[in-house]
Amino acid sequence: MSAPDTAQAPDRTAGGKAHFEILDGLRGTAALLVVAFHIQGITVLFDASRLLLPHAYLAVDFFFALSGFVVGYAYDDRWGTMTTRQFLVRRLIRLHPLVVLGAILGLISYLGDPFAGDRQPASVILVAFAFIMALLALPSAPLANRLGDSHPLNAPAWTLLQEYIGNLAYALVLRRLGTRALAGAAIVAAVISAITALSLGSYDTGWGLSNFWGAPVRLAYPFLIGLLIFRLHHRLPHFRIGFIPLSIVLALVFIVPVLPSSGTVKWNGVYQATCVLLLFPAIIIAGRHSAGGPLTRRLCQAAGRISYPLYITHYPFVYLYMNWVAGRGETTAITVVIACSLYFFTILFAVAAYRWWDIPLRSALQRMARGRF
Template sequence: MKRHFEILDGLRGTAALLVVVFHLFEAVWPDYTANPLRHGYLAVDFFFLLSGFVVGYAYDDRWPALTVREFFRIRLVRLHPMVLLAVVIGVLGHLFDPFLGPADRVSGLRLSLIAGLGALLLPAPSLPNHYGETHSLNGPCWSLLQEYVANVAYALVGPWLSRRVLLLVVSGSAVALAATAVGHGHLQGGWGWDTFWMAPVRVAFPFFAGLLLFRSEWRLRVPAAYALLSAVLLLVFAAPAFQPAGYYEAFCVLVVFPLVVAAGTGSPVGGAWVALCRFSGRISYPLYLVHYPFIYVFTHWVQARHPPMTQVLPVMVGLTGFFVALAWAALRFYDEPVRAWLNARHRLVAAIRPENA
């Protein structure tokens, strides 16, 4: 039986919660330098790194018995039900947002087009007042598109890459990411049409670096790893603005995050920490995808009403708790049952098919 990396689960949850808080802060402090978690968008790069490690860990030893088609089926069942729910929540959020004016509304046909493309994770025309996003019903879906692209690349070439070739891929993508961070001034991009070119740059290095980390079996051991490494992520995201931020953010993605993952895989965890890490990991994906349509409404409220901080802070705390509860409910009553049904149906079809052959 394969070992389970509980600390990586916990860190995924930590990063998801921090990116939620970053988005709440962003509504109040849209200026990058004022946001208390000003580098919080780097959580996406951390997710990509974890994904590369986990995909290698879960599938490397299953080839060539595992076909590309079956790999795609497994990954779609794992990821896409929550994507569809994210789009539905995005549509409802847009329709019932009480702070949108007539100029921010679109026709039913246009909304249907955006929703249909969003259900396929394809970029779509941005909704008004949604900052030119490629996935404007639910902004974080842009990173899921890149996750899918990375998974396709892994299935087609990843299992057969030698250590040397993989190292060359990681080195080349590291140069591209560093050049992008320094040239652009930061890594806040990839989610909008004007910076869409940054999306593959942001996924390439961390995903393949995570795969290399797994295959190299490089591990570090630190005490109280989950708490310590969660604190490291918090400090990384809350570091000073550093104008320009490119050098700092490139260093975080290229050096700090791989060290965090290496420590997360090489350090022990026990007791109540195991349960916390597992719960945190389970809700991390739905938390990442269900919260953002409500961020739009929260942002529009702040922009329309200009409420004082004595009102804003309690709302932020309440929304954070609501997001966690909603993520758990989405997981428990939608995502897990749907995935179980899809897998059961696949097993039934596979069992019947030889009889009809």
């Protein structure tokens, strides 16, 4: 194969299927935006009036929709030769090495934080229990100075638990549903999702022990609609917008200020429900049918590869930054410098985690799985 041919060769999954590179790139865009939201949000104590990206936590709902689409694409046609056990093992191999890394980082961050002072007086038993549960992506009892997170050593891990629930539901039930039944389930999930957003005024739920009920609510509709989009994608309209315009759309969605209520109408909930129920599926449809040149493809591949490592490893470093900020009081120019430096550090760390942790562990686990299954 000549060099030009190599440059144009499509990126492939382990199963030999071509990646949807624009969707990979958009996953990276969403991850970069949510990390910026967390760092800047910690700086201003998540004061809605001071947030630069007040809706960026909706990246989680976008991730769930992408996951439903990708799981359907990767596995819908493999069930004749693949068992449920094999599917679940493959998904664990794909996702869990970085869950473990996030748990280790979270433990180090909690025990070795030089800025925490006396704000984290947790017992050894409680921290050990939290670490064991973190290794399994399960919620644990609250820890001091962790804002009520259901996964107190690595807050974003709550979404990985939901990811596993979605994958289990797919393997046991959803893959067997016809298109009409799947559409019906998506409609029911959409109604529940809309009621949640309109009642609360946002989708800011599911991340803590006090609002853990919101996690499966946030999972259900996006995952189902993503899977349904895959099943119907050849019959849906073709929108060719491209990676950069779609990334700008995501950024603009997240930048819109928090909207006020008017009487009994919580306009912020209306706005977020519109994004989750309508706009995000439209972005996936557009990304599914979009393409780019060699430079765009390489950019999307790189962004897609680090998106998950970035998302699941950045928060232990944000905890350190949180305590550093708490010890300083007012935001200063040095705070901005540290925040920006942290942002770029988390990206570099994600690249390292992908190359020297995720790839080697997944390769070793895949070899072991081939030997056993």
